[in-house]
Amino acid sequence: MAPPLQTTETPSAAQGAALPLDAEGIYALAARSMFQLFSSISQGMFLVDQTGRIVWVNEGYERFLPRLGVASVHDFLGHKVEEVIPNTQMRRVLETGQPVLIDLLTNRAGTFVVSRLPLHDGDGVLFGAIGIVLFDQPETTLQPLISKFALLQRDLDEAKRELAAQRTRSLRASVDGARRAKYSFASFVGSSPASVEVKRQARRAAQSMSPVLLLGETGTGKELLAHAIHSASARAGGPFVSVNIAAIPEALLEAEFFGVAPGAYTGAERKPRDGKFKLADGGTLFLDEIGDMPPSLQAKLLRALQESEIEPLGSNQIVRFDVRVVAATSRDLPQMVRDGLFREDLFYRLHVLPIRVPPLRERRSDIPALVEVLGEDLALRSDMPMPELGARALELLAAQEWRGNIRELRNVLEQAAMQCDDSLIGPEVLLQVLKSSGLEPADLSAHARSAQAGASGEKASADRRLLRPLAEQIAELEGQAIRAALEVHAGNKLATAKALGISRATLYDRMAALNL
Numbered sequence: 001m002a003p004p005l006q007t008t009e010t011p012s013a014a015q016g017a018a019l020p021l022d023a024e025g026i027y028a029l030a031a032r033s034m035f036q037l038f039s040s041i042s043q044g045m046f047l048v049d050q051t052g053r054i055v056w057v058n059e060g061y062e063r064f065l066p067r068l069g070v071a072s073v074h075d076f077l078g079h080k081v082e083e084v085i086p087n088t089q090m091r092r093v094l095e096t097g098q099p100v101l102i103d104l105l106t107n108r109a110g111t112f113v114v115s116r117l118p119l120h121d122g123d124g125v126l127f128g129a130i131g132i133v134l135f136d137q138p139e140t141t142l143q144p145l146i147s148k149f150a151l152l153q154r155d156l157d158e159a160k161r162e163l164a165a166q167r168t169r170s171l172r173a174s175v176d177g178a179r180r181a182k183y184s185f186a187s188f189v190g191s192s193p194a195s196v197e198v199k200r201q202a203r204r205a206a207q208s209m210s211p212v213l214l215l216g217e218t219g220t221g222k223e224l225l226a227h228a229i230h231s232a233s234a235r236a237g238g239p240f241v242s243v244n245i246a247a248i249p250e251a252l253l254e255a256e257f258f259g260v261a262p263g264a265y266t267g268a269e270r271k272p273r274d275g276k277f278k279l280a281d282g283g284t285l286f287l288d289e290i291g292d293m294p295p296s297l298q299a300k301l302l303r304a305l306q307e308s309e310i311e312p313l314g315s316n317q318i319v320r321f322d323v324r325v326v327a328a329t330s331r332d333l334p335q336m337v338r339d340g341l342f343r344e345d346l347f348y349r350l351h352v353l354p355i356r357v358p359p360l361r362e363r364r365s366d367i368p369a370l371v372e373v374l375g376e377d378l379a380l381r382s383d384m385p386m387p388e389l390g391a392r393a394l395e396l397l398a399a400q401e402w403r404g405n406i407r408e409l410r411n412v413l414e415q416a417a418m419q420c421d422d423s424l425i426g427p428e429v430l431l432q433v434l435k436s437s438g439l440e441p442a443d444l445s446a447h448a449r450s451a452q453a454g455a456s457g458e459k460a461s462a463d464r465r466l467l468r469p470l471a472e473q474i475a476e477l478e479g480q481a482i483r484a485a486l487e488v489h490a491g492n493k494l495a496t497a498k499a500l501g502i503s504r505a506t507l508y509d510r511m512a513a514l515n516l
């Protein structure tokens with residue numbers, strides 16, 4: 001039940017009345033006593049009814065009225081609380097029924113520490129609220145507390161700043177780490193003719209600024225070579241940024257490449273950020289699995305590569321970049337062009353310096369060295385002794401087809417090392433690992449026979465070819481040399497004769513004899 005509208009007189013106490021003996025009487029007296037105590041020790045108090053009208057104000061509160069621009073108590077009582085006390089939050093207490101035990105209120109009368117308590121009747125029905133000014137001018141009365149709070153706040157802010165700086169430093173370090181090339185040409189193990197040739201081509205590519213296209217089966221070392229090309233290039237001091245196109249959902253690829261401008265999206269997952277082109281500025285951008293580039297984005301990528309500029313999503317600003325592109329794919333890109341799955345113009349843009357990375361089965365003589373290096377790496381990473389392979393186990397490895405190439409070789413070695421109690425890996429364990437990995441173990445005897453047959457057959461046929469009349473062999477060699485020189489010089493007789501060190505007349509003679 002709402003109390004009647006009153007003036008500044010304190011709600012009457014039980015002065016003069018006999019002390020109650022029953023609990024209800026004591027409770028009523030205690031409530032009244034507490035009310036009076038708060039009224040006298042606080043700086044001021046007022047009551048509102050459930051509609052938010054001021055119904056009572058004590059003497060202490062009266063002194064704030066002039067500062068609130070209210071001439072008298074009568075101009076205060078009966079008004080809606082927010083009309084006479086700017087910035088008050090009493091309405092919220094009436095709406096929620098929840099107390100605000102302590103709060104700071106600032107308005108034209110000053111800053112106050114206040115309490116706001118809802119008032120409920122015996123049935124729990126809200127009938128009003130009480131506003132208490134605990135401290136007037138808290139900056140002076142609460143000075144020691146405020147100083148301590150300020151000190152703690154300063155320490156907290158400093159700690160937060162330091163933490164944020166540390167986080168930024170470690171993020172930057174990990175990003176820098178991630179953006180530095182991890183491999184050089186020394187990391188590319190192999191001295192077979194095929195490996196030597198691929199390294200030679202890649203070293204030459206490193207000296208150029210043109211795009212490089214690395215073509216080869218999965219696990220052949222294309223990514224390793226991309227790192228090595230960057231490390232050996234003039235851009236080695238710049239970032240190496242890698243994008244695995246196959247690993248990024250199509251919907252996110254555009255943002256990944258071109259970045260997102262501030263305010264482009266409201267969703268939390270689309271915060272403004274730089275795209276990979278911008279991140280690679282001054283360095284190398286490695287586009288891994290370029291054959292998986294969705295057709296919808298191929299035109300945009302081509303434009304970016306041609307113009308060396310991008311437009312981040314949600315922005316109309318052009319961002320220029322200076323990036324050297326190395327792309328790689330294990331897919332048959334020319335066939336994809338023929339099938340209309342890959343843009344021809346983009347293909348030619350990337351196909352400036354193509355390098356074919358041969359599969360492991362074309363460089364089997366690299367396998368012992370690879371086994372040694374991969375084994376060393378495994379031992380370092382897993383704290384295991386370095387795996388050793390006997391001659392027969394090595395033979396078995398050398399005979400495999402290795403569809404997954406060096407990556408597959410590494411996996412097989414790792415599994416075999418884990419299954420062996422000592423560091424020596426025998427052929428039985430290898431056979432078991434190969435089978436459990438779904439790989440068909442090579443037939444060693446057949447492999448040996450074919451390798452031997454290949455070698456001895458080749459030798460036998462070479463021998464037979466040499467056991468012919470010398471004039472016949474010389475004529476054959478002469479014909480080969482003339483045909484090759486004519487081809488190189490596009491049929492130009494003068495240049496061909498010069499290259500072969502013969503006169504033009506002799507060349508015409510020989511050509512006639514050879515029916516050329």
Ligand SMILES: Nc1ncnc2c1ncn2[C@@H]1O[C@H](COP(=O)(O)OP(=O)(O)OP(=O)(O)O)[C@@H](O)[C@H]1O
Nearest residue numbers: 187188189217218219220221222223224330406407
């Ligand atoms: N010649 C090599 N010497 C040493 N390690 C190699 C060599 N080639 C590849 N590797 C290792 O083999 C693994 C696969 O190589 P990488 O990722 O470069 O192959 P990839 O051709 O890019 O494969 P994918 O096409 O599947 O992406 C890596 O751990 C790499 O370090």
